[in-house]
Amino acid sequence: MHLNISKRLFIIVLFISFYQFTFAQNTEIEKNRPNLGSNDQTQNREAVDDSVKVSIFDLSVLNPYFNFKKKVYNKVGLNFDFDYNSLYMGSNSKMGEPMAAGGVFRFYGAWELIGRRSNNTGTFIFKLEHRHKYTTIPVIDLSMNMGNLGIFGVTFNNNRFRTTHLYWKQKLVKGRLILLAGFFDATDFFDIYALGSPWAHFNNLNFTTGLSATALPGDAYLGLTAGAWLTDHIYAIAGFGDQNSDPTLIFRGFETFTKYEFFKHAEIGYTSAKEYVFLDNIHLSIWHRDNNRELGTGWGWGMVFSATKYINKKWLPFFKASYTEKGESLLEAAVSTGIGYQPKPDGHQFGIGFSWGRPNADTFGQKLEDQYVIESFYRIQLSKRIAFTPGLMYIIKPAMNPMQNSIFLGSMRARFTL
Template identity: 35%
Template sequence: MNTMRLAVLIGGCLACGSLFSVASFASTSYASTSFGSPNTVDNTIKDNTRKKESWRENLASEHNLTLGLDYQVLGLSASSPTEGGDDNSAAGVARFYGSWNLTGLESGNVGGLVWKVEHRQAYTDTAPKSYSFIEPGLGYIGMIGPTYSDQGGRLTNLYWKQQFNQGKTALMAGYLDTSDYVDTYALASPWTGFTNLAFSTGAGAIGLPDDGILGLAVGHMLDENFYIIAGAADAKGRSDKPLDGFETLFNDHKLFTTFEFGWTASQEHIYTDNVHLTLWHIDGGTQHNLTQPSESGQGVNFSASFFVTPQIMPFIRGGFSEGDVALYDKSLTLGVGYFGLGAEKNNLGFAINFSEVNENLGKAYGVTDDKQFTSELYYNMSLGEFVQLTPNIQYIDNPAISTEKDTWVFGLRARVTF
């Protein structure tokens, strides 16, 4: 019955939404990735390998301007929500994004403007972002579909990206989404990869700030294999109030800082064949504190992923944190991606996560057992050039603040591109 309601809900959401944007990840489509995750604007546009309409081709070839639009919907249904919690949740997101290269076109040190604006809306009383534990739902300390909220209009990206040293060095300055460059790997995108935050950026053990915040990030290839990425951003910034960022950044001085050191088989495979360590710190006194308003947070994350065959990519990821920002004090994820399964643009992901709930958060909620186990299986399939469907199933054992001992979560994600 839950699955039937979920299918009807997804259908209704698509019927009332706009129809827009891009195709799914393929391991061969990311040459010259330049220190960005699969979710960056440049890589999202690059991944759209279908035949472009003539006006778009003309914009790209004559004006170096590339545009993208999409609309996405996520619906969730739980077999055993916590007592009094909702068993269904759904939301949609419209996105308009693009990049305009303006300088260095002949030298190879390209510089240009990158932007992404979104509108996020819930179709149920509780949006997926709040469905786990913020609102009555699963009683699971974690996030499923953290990008699917009821926030409304927001600015996610508006920055200048400049390459140096023939692309070996890249700088981004402006309104940044820190998950575009922090702890990235091929399946981190919530739009095309896993839906659970435990399998995405930070594995739940990084206290990430909001998207669309003022900041600066630099990536540099030390040689053919080793690289560094460093960044600093406004920890109090808000994507729905971007202009306030000038006041919070320059007056409050609350920062989210990161440093990553990594090895990659080559720059073109920087988030597939990759091993890295990420150090992070976020100042206290921001809206991201869990229970202690003034306490900061910091930690270290690790990640390793390799293509053992042209299609199969196992990975191990996790982290350790302390302070009052990250959801987990400890997190460990093991998983595998299978690219091109069934069709060239289709991919499958499976992963399991063991987490230990943040000590402060556990005390605030009266958690008696802070160990959680989560698993997720999804299959992203392209239906022609314009539609993707991604069914997924998750099993959560011992959701920390639930009245139930476990729950199954069935999900369906739909993406229409233009």
Template identity: 30%
Template sequence: MKWPLALGMGETKVQAVALAAALSVLAATNGFAQAVVPDDDGFRSADDIPNIIESANTPKESRLDPPVSQSFMERWGAFKKSLDDAAGIKFSIAYTQVLQAASSDSRWQTGSGAQAEFDFTWELFGRGGTGPKGLIGGKFETRFNLLNATAPQSVAPAAGSIWSGAIGYGEQDPSLSQLWYEQHLVRDRVLLRFGKIAPFTVFDYYKYKSPRVAFLGQPQNFNPTIPFPPSALGFGAAARLTNGGYVVGGVFDANGSPIRPGFDTLFEDGELFSIAEVGWAPDFVFGLEPGKDFRPGNDDYHLTVWHSDAREKIGRPEGWGFTASAQKGFGNVVPYARYGYSNGGATTLKQFASIGAGFENVFGYDADVIGIGVSWGDPWNAALDNQYAVEAFYRMQLTPQFALTPDVQVIVDPATDPASDLLGVFSLRGRIAL
């Protein structure tokens, strides 16, 4: 049975608000006395399931440290650690809410929405270094409007932008949006993953690619020249070639959806999305210690190529493209540059580019980050102008479990509103992770 999430469904709103209230109480607590020590697992980005769990379970320096329910959080941390020790099960619970408003000379639009998620992994094989690691990963989630009829994902487009100012914050019925098995081989130099996967979290990595904890706008996150299916049945593989070198590739159902199993579209329609990537991360020495993090650190350079079959039911043509990305860390400053090209009309944009930097350890708080990025998009529709944008965010870790992030985007020449020269998009994101 589906759970209706449209504005006005009283039961859903009551449950959502109750969940937010409960998590808000927990967010005001102290850190874990027995913190779960991360083992640096994970396939790629900050939004990959093992890395979401790792982040939630890692103690963080914060501004506020109230003693409310400290004993509860100590017991919570001890419970999670005991579950991991006994059965190899790790999990995290998170609630993220976004408030957004967009304003131009001719338009005004507001929106509010949230995401609730439960992420888990279960290490079936190789626990304690006894052999090659094999684990199951999954995500239960729901996304909904809250206090407003417009979801944040739709605010900027409704006000004239060709891309979203809060990618991922739309509406989605409660669902098991990911469920996959991952096998590590050859002393963790090779990773294989198959099942229902979110390709966005695996490919075209860079450090601030996360609408949960970093940039909100689509250009700095969900590369608008790659037609990623949001969640799809498929297969991915990664290999560490040399110290610093890696390759990643995968094939997925181009019509995948987070709310459907996907066997019908994969085997009946047979329309595929294929992607491959080769990269170099010179600040990470691969393969010396089994079990170490596959993600690159502050230095990463890669080239990604993709192909998407024509999708007949929605009238989207066949397309292909590539993306080049580079980031280089200089202490607490990590500048980056990205470019994407799409051929064939499978995406809204023909070309895309962005540059920017992340500033970490802000004011001495190790979990605080400031990000600033500039982006440009060239639409396939020749009747639309090129669009430019500047985005800045400041993620403040107020308590060990709660981060507050104001975000500002200024869009120059909004492509679908030729009457306006500027569109301002103002957001506030709160995230609780336990």
């Protein structure tokens, strides 16, 4: 009975899609309208990768392949990519494992099936991955292993084969409204932030979505989300999804959805221009999560404030603050600030940030000392499709490490995309 409810929701979204299609063919196209969502949302990530203009080497030998991809898109509306990501992190930690490394292979794409060449497209979006460790522990476990309350390399786990995206995205009202239904990453549509990609920017979750002070669900849950441009400068996003969804057993989400143990979120934001929605952005995000009997976690709520400013097409200072009530997040409150610098648009990038965090006493059953983090990275575009990102991190007062007052880490991340 309850299973039919979730199926009906998908049918409703598909009905709207086909209804809109009848009007889409004669709609005047509004060019350069950005996709609401993070810069790691599949279509946005493809656009970011395609926009790279500054690199050390030009691998023109791959041009026939990319020309083939363009022909496929022009003929059938399918845009697809492969990438491989690798991350190594080493430290001077005297507790637990001092280093970890791992890799992620991804095949992802967006297939425009309805309303092509209009702003009211209906798109099937997919992302299949294989996440694996190289070392004793995966990178995602390194932080807690050394007694630091946080997460490094949040996407570098040991899930093996998984389905991260499998959803329908429908644009309506000349692209001003989007509806999503299916399996997707909640962080693609929550706390939109220019330097928040674990594939391209900071490694520490304290500088990405929610700042470790948000009880985020897994990054592939069954849900519904809607986003809208309320004006040319103001946008809103809201959605909910099943906390029990498992990307390694993707269709089990249809069963767990009817337990009604949801993560819910809403965001209101302002940007100076639509094309700068990631870069010139101020927003407030709020969230709530239900009790989760399967995971044994309690309810909670919180909020995130974020502000970034794009200056002279080079500088990107940011300020973020997050607070949670219960929810069993790692941190109860956190503040992060820093700056990104790109000498030329769409090229190499430097970033540095400082973060303060107060451990969540409700999660750990005791009051722990505040933690501080400094992290920097420099992404080097060897070619338009190959990037290396060395990084440094300094942790002050790791809350669960009685052996050290500070820990120093170095990292190297590589990404190759086709």
